[in-house]
Amino acid sequence: MAVITMQNRPNKAHKIQPAPTPFELAVLSDKTQMDAQNSAITTIRETGKSRYQQLGFPTRRLEAWKFIDLKALQNTEFLPYPDNLATVNKADLAPYMIGGNTNASRLVFVNGRYVDSLSNTAGIPKSITAISLMLASREMPTELSALENIFDATTDAFAALNAATVEDGVLLSIPQQTVVDKPIQILLVSTGDSSAPRMASPRCLVELGQGAKAELVVECIGLGKTGAVQPTVNNTVIQIAARPEAELRMTLIQEARHEATAYSFTSTEAKLEANSCLEMTTVALRGGIARHNVQAHLLEEGAHCTLNGLNVLNGDTKVHHHTEIHHLAPACTSEQVYKSILEDQSMADFDGTITVARHAQKTDSSQMNRTLLLSEDAKTYTRPQLKIDADDVKCAHGATVGQLEEEQLFYLVSRGLNPEIAQCLLTFGFAEDVINRINLPLVRQYLESRVLENMGQSHNPKSCYASCTKIEKSACEIEG
Amino acid sequence: MLTIQDLQASVNDTSILNGVNLQVNAGEVHAIMGPNGSGKSTLSKVVAGHPAFEVTGGDVLFEGKSLMDLDPNERALAGIFLAFQYPVEVPGVSNADFLRLAYNSKQVHNGQPEIDEDAFSDILKEKAKIVEMDESFINRAVNEGFSGGEKKRNEILQMAVLEPKLAILDETDSGLDIDALKIVSAGVNKLKSKDNAVVVITHYQRLLDYIKPDFVHVLAGGKIIKSGGRELALELEEKGYDWLLGDKAAVGAGSGGQ
Numbered sequence: 001m002a003v004i005t006m007q008n009r010p011n012k013a014h015k016i017q018p019a020p021t022p023f024e025l026a027v028l029s030d031k032t033q034m035d036a037q038n039s040a041i042t043t044i045r046e047t048g049k050s051r052y053q054q055l056g057f058p059t060r061r062l063e064a065w066k067f068i069d070l071k072a073l074q075n076t077e078f079l080p081y082p083d084n085l086a087t088v089n090k091a092d093l094a095p096y097m098i099g100g101n102t103n104a105s106r107l108v109f110v111n112g113r114y115v116d117s118l119s120n121t122a123g124i125p126k127s128i129t130a131i132s133l134m135l136a137s138r139e140m141p142t143e144l145s146a147l148e149n150i151f152d153a154t155t156d157a158f159a160a161l162n163a164a165t166v167e168d169g170v171l172l173s174i175p176q177q178t179v180v181d182k183p184i185q186i187l188l189v190s191t192g193d194s195s196a197p198r199m200a201s202p203r204c205l206v207e208l209g210q211g212a213k214a215e216l217v218v219e220c221i222g223l224g225k226t227g228a229v230q231p232t233v234n235n236t237v238i239q240i241a242a243r244p245e246a247e248l249r250m251t252l253i254q255e256a257r258h259e260a261t262a263y264s265f266t267s268t269e270a271k272l273e274a275n276s277c278l279e280m281t282t283v284a285l286r287g288g289i290a291r292h293n294v295q296a297h298l299l300e301e302g303a304h305c306t307l308n309g310l311n312v313l314n315g316d317t318k319v320h321h322h323t324e325i326h327h328l329a330p331a332c333t334s335e336q337v338y339k340s341i342l343e344d345q346s347m348a349d350f351d352g353t354i355t356v357a358r359h360a361q362k363t364d365s366s367q368m369n370r371t372l373l374l375s376e377d378a379k380t381y382t383r384p385q386l387k388i389d390a391d392d393v394k395c396a397h398g399a400t401v402g403q404l405e406e407e408q409l410f411y412l413v414s415r416g417l418n419p420e421i422a423q424c425l426l427t428f429g430f431a432e433d434v435i436n437r438i439n440l441p442l443v444r445q446y447l448e449s450r451v452l453e454n455m456g457q458s459h460n461p462k463s464c465y466a467s468c469t470k471i472e473k474s475a476c477e478i479e480g
Numbered sequence: 481m482l483t484i485q486d487l488q489a490s491v492n493d494t495s496i497l498n499g500v501n502l503q504v505n506a507g508e509v510h511a512i513m514g515p516n517g518s519g520k521s522t523l524s525k526v527v528a529g530h531p532a533f534e535v536t537g538g539d540v541l542f543e544g545k546s547l548m549d550l551d552p553n554e555r556a557l558a559g560i561f562l563a564f565q566y567p568v569e570v571p572g573v574s575n576a577d578f579l580r581l582a583y584n585s586k587q588v589h590n591g592q593p594e595i596d597e598d599a600f601s602d603i604l605k606e607k608a609k610i611v612e613m614d615e616s617f618i619n620r621a622v623n624e625g626f627s628g629g630e631k632k633r634n635e636i637l638q639m640a641v642l643e644p645k646l647a648i649l650d651e652t653d654s655g656l657d658i659d660a661l662k663i664v665s666a667g668v669n670k671l672k673s674k675d676n677a678v679v680v681i682t683h684y685q686r687l688l689d690y691i692k693p694d695f696v697h698v699l700a701g702g703k704i705i706k707s708g709g710r711e712l713a714l715e716l717e718e719k720g721y722d723w724l725l726g727d728k729a730a731v732g733a734g735s736g737g738q
Contacts, residue, residue: 406531411568411622414528415582415638416556416589425581429572429621436572436621 021057026077027165027199028052040141041133041166044148044203048163055157064322067349067381068291073263078199078233080167081111087191092223093118095453096187098446106185107132112200113168118187127178133169133203144171147205150241150271156293159267162201162237169203169237172216176209176243183215183443188236190221192228192258199233206239208246208276215440216250220264222287224257231261238268242276244300249279249439253450256287264290274300274329281308281438283447284319284348285454291320298325298332298360309338310434312454313346313378323352327360327393336367339434341427341455342378349381354397358389367397372404372430428455481506481543481677482527482646488537488702489526496522498702499538504646507674511688511713512681514699515721520681521565523699524650528562529555542646556582557589559645563635563652565681570622575634576604578622579641586642607640611667628655636667643671648679653687665690685717698724 020028028049057074058065088110090102098104107130108118114132124130129140136144154160170186188202208214220234234256242248256262270278282292296305311319325334340348350369371380384397404426412422431451438444482504489497496519504510514520526533527540529552540547547555570578576597583603584594595603604618611633623631632652639647649668653661668691672678680691688696688710696712697704698721706712706724716724 407568408570410530410552411564411570412573412578412582413551413553414530414556414562415578415642416553416585417578417581418553418585419551421581421585422553425573425578426570429570431572433572433621 018056021074022077023074024057026079027161040137040144040148043145044163044166047153048160048166051153052157052160052164055155055160058157064293064351066351067347068289068318068320072261073231073233076197076231078197078231080165081113081193081198081200087225088115088118088189088223090118093187093189096185096219096221098183098185098217099442104185105182106187107170108187108189109168109170109202110189111191111198112166112188112202114170123182124184125178125180127175128180129171129173130184131171133166133171133205136171140171143173144205147171147173147207147239147241151239151269154267154269155295156267158235158265158291159237159269159293162203162235162265162267165199165201165235166203166237167201169205171205173207174209174212174214174246177211178209179212180214183217183440185217185219188218188220188234189223190232190234190258190262191223191225192232192260192262193230194227195230197231197233199235201235201237204236204238206248207241208243208248210243211245212243213247214249215443216248217443217446218250218252220252220254220266222256222258222262222264224259224287226259228258229260231263232258233263233265235263235265236267238266240268240270240278242270242272242278242303244274244276246273247277247279250281251438251443251447252280252282252292253285253447254283254290254292255285255450255454256290258287262288264288265293266291267293268295270294270296270305272296272298272300272303272305275302275304277304279306279308279439281310281434282321283309283451284311284313284317284321285450286312286314286317289318291322293322295324296326296334298327298329298334300329301331303329303332305332305334306437307334307336307338308434308437309336309350310431310451311338311340311342311348312431312451313340313348314343314454316345316347318347318349320349321351323350325352325354325365327354327356327363327365327390329357330360331362332360333364335365337434337437338369339430340371340380341374341430342371342380343374343455345375345377345379347379347381350399351381351383351385353385353387354395356386356388356390356393356395360390361392363390363393363395365393365395369399370430371399371401372427373401374403374427428452482679483541484523484527484538485541486538487523487526487535487540489522489533489535491522491533495536496533496702497526500699500702500704502697502704504677504679506645506677508695509672509678509680509691509693511693511696512679512699512704513683513696513713513716515725518700519702520699521650524562524648524679524681527555527648528552528560553585556642556644557586561639561642561644561647563632563639563647563649565650565652565654567623567626567631567635569624569626571624573622574619575622576601576618579604579638582638583641604641607637610640610670611636612663613637629657629660632656632664633660633667636664636671640667640671643676645676646679647671647676648681650681651683652680653682653684661687662690685713688713700725
């Protein structure tokens with residue numbers, strides 16, 4: 001064990017600012033010429049840049065970044081995508097059509113920039129503002145800046161970096177008492193490149209007026225075009241402002257199919273006013289190194305927030321979830337269920353904190369993290385945490401890590417199911433438990449199919465269960 | 481149908497069954513009673529093939545063939561059904577999907593065609609009436625958030641769907657109110673026939689007013705120490721077990737639960 005003496009103890013007061021890494025040099029240099037009219041975006045960039053300089057690159061000494069290895073990223077010069085790299089067509093997006101409906105409302109971004117020809121906004125009611133950030137910056141800079149100003153200076157270095165490097169994104173504003181009953185999909189696609197490491201930084205601002213209701217499906221997708229052999233970073237920010245009585249249901253799906261190393265960062269920040277509600281499900285699927293940061297602020301009485309999460313990982317995918325729910329007013333409620341199914345050498349990390357401010361009495365909050373390890377090489381870290389300053393609160397948290405439960409397995413086989421089918425049922429059921437908490441059947445079904453696609457062959461429930469109409473003979477042959 | 485011969489079983493090296501003998505024939509209803517921890521639940525789980533229990537001696541024959549080499553699912557497919565004392569919650573797996581897979585496993589085993597979702601849905605609705613179960617339970621996750629009574633009804637619903645030759649009901653009456661007890665018992669009686677057999681494990685004579693046994697056995701210290709007709713249950717209700725146990729010291733070997 002190392003002995004810490006006065007000589008070698010790190011002295012924070014005299015911390016020397018480290019020299020910029022190749023990563024920082026590349027992403028913070030102004031290579032892109034911004035439109036002079038885009039003053040609102042320019043402000044976002046300047047604010048972001050100075051905030052990033054205050055925060056610095058996150059080291060593993062920080063609790064929130066403890067288990068994420070960014071050494072390789074730090075030594076890579078990621079550049080913005082060039083304008084002419086339009087390689088995505090409608091066929092590439094076919095797997096991402098919710099309910100197979102090509103006419104559903106959809107905003108598509110390729111490598112951080114809005115692509116009108118791939119999007120479909122015809123179904124979005126006219127009263128709703130759904131425009132690219134670039135356009136918003138030109139046509140409604142005051143509104144854009146006002147919305148940005150709702151949010152405090154970010155505590156997340158990659159969120160600051162997103163602001164510093166943002167080129168485009170979406171501004172979605174749902175007026176008061178407006179109910180959007182069909183999901184709006186925001187597809188944030190990255191392609192990677194053959195010539196250089198690339199970084200995209202889309203930024204999504206979502207505002208719900210008083211009593212407004214909407215359902216969003218946001219996807220961060222690495223398309224995995226062949227030949228795109230250079231590493232990629234997809235660094236996304238989502239900011240949500242919910243006015244009193246507003247309700248937002250949101251599913252965030254992240255998946256990387258790139259050939260090369262893919263980093264995916266998402267940072268979601270929600271400001272929830274009186275009796276408003278955010279129900280968010282973060283789903284991480286195969287590929288790369290991902291970090292999802294969700295921070296919800298329950299600002300006024302009666303606000304509610306559900307943060308659920310599901311990891312279905314294989315290969316050497318590594319996914320980190322950092323969540324913060326801040327109870328800042330009385331009688332707010334929050335619940336959290338994060339579940340992981342880990343195959344191969346995959347890794348999941350859950351670091352979730354609930355804070356309850358002194359005057360936030362009658363807080364009711366629960367947090368649970370469950371992990372199913374399907375391989376001896378899979379790994380998980382879990383850190384559910386409560387920080388409570390009030391005395392009249394109900395908070396519960398916990399974590400479990402393990403294999404399938406013997407008693408559940410016995411129960412299923414005792415009804416005649418063969419053990420392989422029983423295992424598939426339980427494994428998929430473990431994921432389905434999170435999916436079932438999603439409100440819209442359309443979104444549930446879409447997510448089911450996306451999750452099933454991601455389950456490895458050895459635990460493939462598709463053959464025995466998922467198709468749901470028929471047990472395939474191959475999977476069902478009774479042995480012995 | 482079921483022949484248990486000098487069955488001995490243990491869990492974690494603790495001997496629980498110490499030579500059980502029992503013969504159950506088609507068309508019969510047997511009741512097994514006995515003090516807490518006498519090995520009743522263990523007996524049911526050993527017959528169903530629970531992996532936590534080790535059979536250390538004796539044999540269990542079902543229709544003349546030893547069950548010892550059969551996995552739990554193979555025993556189920558052969559026609560054995562255990563209604564659990566504590567039905568297990570399986571979040572994320574719907575009752576309908578689970579039961580259809582179980583039903584189709586049996587169909588395949590019997591060389592019958594599998595049936596699709598719609599056809600099975602009709603069967604399930606019909607069977608749910610037997611236990612007066614609301615259709616909404618069909619699409620909910622298996623036993624998740626069910627009350628004690630709903631879980632027990634769900635066990636009998638499964639029995640109704642799978643139509644076993646031998647049903648072992650492990651304390652199906654525990655945790656039931658009078659109305660639920662009547663519904664569950666009526667369900668079991670509807671499923672009873674001259675071709676199948678039922679073994680009821682219970683603490684209370686009350687259940688036996690509704691499911692009338694042909695034979696009553698007292699299990700104590702991992703052995704059947706007395707067998708008789710229906711009147712034995714009434715006698716036990718009146719006198720308790722002490723008069724039977726005498727100074728037998730072996731009482732209390734089992735766990736009394738899960």
